[in-house]
Amino acid sequence: MKVFRKYQFGSKSAATTKINALGIDEEGNPTHNNAIVRLGNLVVTPAEIDAEGNVITEAVLTDTYHVDVLWDGEPNPDWDAQMVWPNPDILGVHVFGSSKAIAEYMEKVKELHPEYFPDPEENVDLP
Amino acid sequence: MSTYDKASLVLIPSGTKEGIVFSQKPTNGDGDFTFTRASSATRVNSDGLIEKETQNLLLQSNTFDTTWIASGTISATSGQSGYDGNSDAWLLTKSTAYAYTYQNVSSGLRTISVYAKAGSLNWLYILKGGNSGQYFNLASGVLGGSAGASPIDANITSVGGGWYRCSLTYIDGFSGSLRIYPADGDGDVSGTSGSIYIQDAQLNQGLVADSYLETTTTAVYGGITDNIPRLDYTDASCPSLKLEPQRTNLVTNSEYVLDYGQNTADITLSTNLSPEGVKNCWRVEGTASGLRVGIATFSAVTGQTYTGSVYVRKISGSDTATITDIDNNSQTINITTEWQRFSVTKTAVDYIGRVYVLVDNIGDVIEVYGFQLEESSYPTSYIPTYGASVTFASDGCEKTSASDLIGQTEGTILCEINVSTKVLPSSWAFSLNDGTTSNYIGLRRSGSSNFFTHINVSGTTSALIDTGINNGIHKIAIAYASNDIQVYVDGSSVGTDTSSGIPSTSIIELGDLVSNRYLDDSVKQFILFKTRLSNEELADLTTI
Numbered sequence: 014m015k016v017f018r019k020y021q022f023g024s025k026s027a028a029t030t031k032i033n034a035l036g037i038d039e040e041g042n043p044t045h046n047n048a049i050v051r052l053g054n055l056v057v058t059p060a061e062i063d064a065e066g067n068v069i070t071e072a073v074l075t076d077t078y079h080v081d082v083l084w085d086g087e088p089n090p091d092w093d094a095q096m097v098w099p100n101p102d103i104l105g106v107h108v109f110g111s112s113k114a115i116a117e118y119m120e121k122v123k124e125l126h127p128e129y130f131p132d133p134e135e136n137v138d139l140p
Numbered sequence: 141m142s143t144y145d146k147a148s149l150v151l152i153p154s155g156t157k158e159g160i161v162f163s164q165k166p167t168n169g170d171g172d173f174t175f176t177r178a179s180s181a182t183r184v185n186s187d188g189l190i191e192k193e194t195q196n197l198l199l200q201s202n203t204f205d206t207t208w209i210a211s212g213t214i215s216a217t218s219g220q221s222g223y224d225g226n227s228d229a230w231l232l233t234k235s236t237a238y239a240y241t242y243q244n245v246s247s248g249l250r251t252i253s254v255y256a257k258a259g260s261l262n263w264l265y266i267l268k269g270g271n272s273g274q275y276f277n278l279a280s281g282v283l284g285g286s287a288g289a290s291p292i293d294a295n296i297t298s299v300g301g302g303w304y305r306c307s308l309t310y311i312d313g314f315s316g317s318l319r320i321y322p323a324d325g326d327g328d329v330s331g332t333s334g335s336i337y338i339q340d341a342q343l344n345q346g347l348v349a350d351s352y353l354e355t356t357t358t359a360v361y362g363g364i365t366d367n368i369p370r371l372d373y374t375d376a377s378c379p380s381l382k383l384e385p386q387r388t389n390l391v392t393n394s395e396y397v398l399d400y401g402q403n404t405a406d407i408t409l410s411t412n413l414s415p416e417g418v419k420n421c422w423r424v425e426g427t428a429s430g431l432r433v434g435i436a437t438f439s440a441v442t443g444q445t446y447t448g449s450v451y452v453r454k455i456s457g458s459d460t461a462t463i464t465d466i467d468n469n470s471q472t473i474n475i476t477t478e479w480q481r482f483s484v485t486k487t488a489v490d491y492i493g494r495v496y497v498l499v500d501n502i503g504d505v506i507e508v509y510g511f512q513l514e515e516s517s518y519p520t521s522y523i524p525t526y527g528a529s530v531t532f533a534s535d536g537c538e539k540t541s542a543s544d545l546i547g548q549t550e551g552t553i554l555c556e557i558n559v560s561t562k563v564l565p566s567s568w569a570f571s572l573n574d575g576t577t578s579n580y581i582g583l584r585r586s587g588s589s590n591f592f593t594h595i596n597v598s599g600t601t602s603a604l605i606d607t608g609i610n611n612g613i614h615k616i617a618i619a620y621a622s623n624d625i626q627v628y629v630d631g632s633s634v635g636t637d638t639s640s641g642i643p644s645t646s647i648i649e650l651g652d653l654v655s656n657r658y659l660d661d662s663v664k665q666f667i668l669f670k671t672r673l674s675n676e677e678l679a680d681l682t683t684i
Contacts, residue, residue: 042566062401066436066468083179083533107528108528109531110193110523111533114179116358116359129315
């Protein structure tokens with residue numbers, strides 16, 4: 014079973030320490046079968062870019078450092094303190110391309126945060 | 141007796157199922173390889189088209205009295221004559237104004253489709269709550285009006301017998317209800333009674349309605365989904381087994397070009413076929429307002445190497461266009477009326493990532509499909525995205541407990557690979573190992589070097605022979621016995637070693653050594669012999 018979870022760290026180095034603790038060999042290759050994606054500092058406000066593609070106003074990024082993991086089995090409990098459940102509509106910037114893992118993740122989000130999934134009557138009706 | 145009759149294992153990738161690549165020999169299944177990939181993926185199929193995962197995200201896709209929720213008074217009656225000749229259709233009948241049946245669905249770029257036929261009412265209305273709605277005329281087979289946010293696309297296609305497949309494509313940043321209404325007219329669901337027939341509803345990712353997949357209590361996935369081996373036909377009539385490492389497409393909507401904030405050209409959904417063979421590519425025309433289609437909304441990491449890629453073809457005008465790298469440096473590309481995938485690689489000096497394509501002149505028309513930006517020095521297989529960045533997991537293909545298939549004191553390995561020049565820290569076409577990195581026989585490269593035959597015994601390199609290849613399709617044979625190593629490539633000897641020991645091994649891995657040393661290319665065949673074949677036989681086996 015593969016389990017998709019999202020994590021938030023205070024810094025890149027804090028994330029790296031946690032990732033390396035999962036195991037690396039002498040060449041720096043992971044010795045585990047978990048898939049890890051460093052999202053880094055997320056974009057809060059996109060950069061403003063001119064017609065030539067040049068940056069006019071720099072983007073605003075989060076101070077926090079974000080990592081997504083596709084665990085090979087149950088999530089490592091040592092990571093629980095950094096686990097986050099962002100609103101998938103707003104902060105779901107990345108997913109693993111595993112339909113089963115996404116489905117399990119979404120069910121867990123619904124269980125923990127039903128407010129993320131309002132009834133249709135709360136939507137704007139447009140018939 | 142042919143040389144192949146002597147083989148203990150023959151794997152010419154042609155037969156697969158979820159989690160397995162079948163070997164031709166042994167014939168009892170003892171030589172079949174276990175295949176793993178914890179995600180979907182894409183491949184080029186035998187028709188030369190990109191093939192993806194398909195899915196139906198709706199539950200109870202043709203059981204409209206279960207899971208589907210009624211708003212107002214509406215009922216679904218089974219046992220109706222359907223478009224497929226079976227009695228699997230449903231009569232959807234409303235008894236109050238504005239009544240509909242719905243399911244809650246997640247956000248993203250989606251296409252809802254349902255087969256429908258006129259009943260006492262002639263209209264169907266499909267609405268993604270808070271987003272796009274579309275009316276369909278089931279009497280005349282034409283589209284009616286839309287409501288809310290303009291649909292990206294909508295279609296009504298006759299399938300005979302008065303039935304139509306009706307589809308609505310929308311993009312929504314929010315989850316919400318997906319509704320099916322019996323409608324009274326174009327823009328009218330206010331009637332208090334009436335019915336239509338419906339059958340086989342589907343919600344899938346992307347811009348087009350995929351072939352229908354039936355669901356019950358869970359979503360259903362098809363195509364190249366988790367743990368499905370990829371027999372890839374890129375530039376070849378015979379398949380090879382694609383084995384790639386983990387990769388992420390940083391472009392959050394790889395196929396919905398109108399999502400991009402840096403477009404200046406005139407861009408519309410094309411009616412032509414994309415490299416997938418469906419109508420999900422975009423027509424881009426240079427105008428006085430601008431020449432560009434592209435995206436620049438994500439953060440890159442300074443000092444990291446990125447590769448942007450996109451499929452482009454010419455419709456009219458110039459034979460060249462421009463693609464820009466992550467730091468906005470331009471590179472001219474030669475375009476034809478055939479689809480080609482172009483890529484550009486650059487180590488970032490800025491933290492804004494870009495993938496732009498520009499036509500040369502006002503009036504030039506091109507088509508584009510499949511934008512991708514990945515942290516890599518070369519492009520990997522296309523990774524479709526529909527509202528979020530997506531990571532495809534690595535491919536793994538191995539046979540454990542294989543001691544009996546491997547010659548332990550002498551033997552011969554034949555491997556045919558299809559590889560391209562690239563820089564990887566450590567990349568293995570195959571390895572025979574014991575589960576450690578101490579004992580193995582394998583074929584590997586490091587950095588941008590050639591492939592080497594590498595034999596390790598008790599943690600020490602025992603033989604290292606340069607094959608002289610780093611690009612293209614090649615057959616490599618490694619014959620081994622104590623103090624007698626011989627390597628042939630494409631019919632010729634490329635090296636020997638007369639002092640190497642032979643490690644005991646029990647695991648066969650294709651595209652890796654133990655873990656995370658991925659080939660990132662393809663294997664066309666892999667054959668083991670438990671004897672050291674003669675040099676003449678090695679020459680015959682490796683002659684292309």
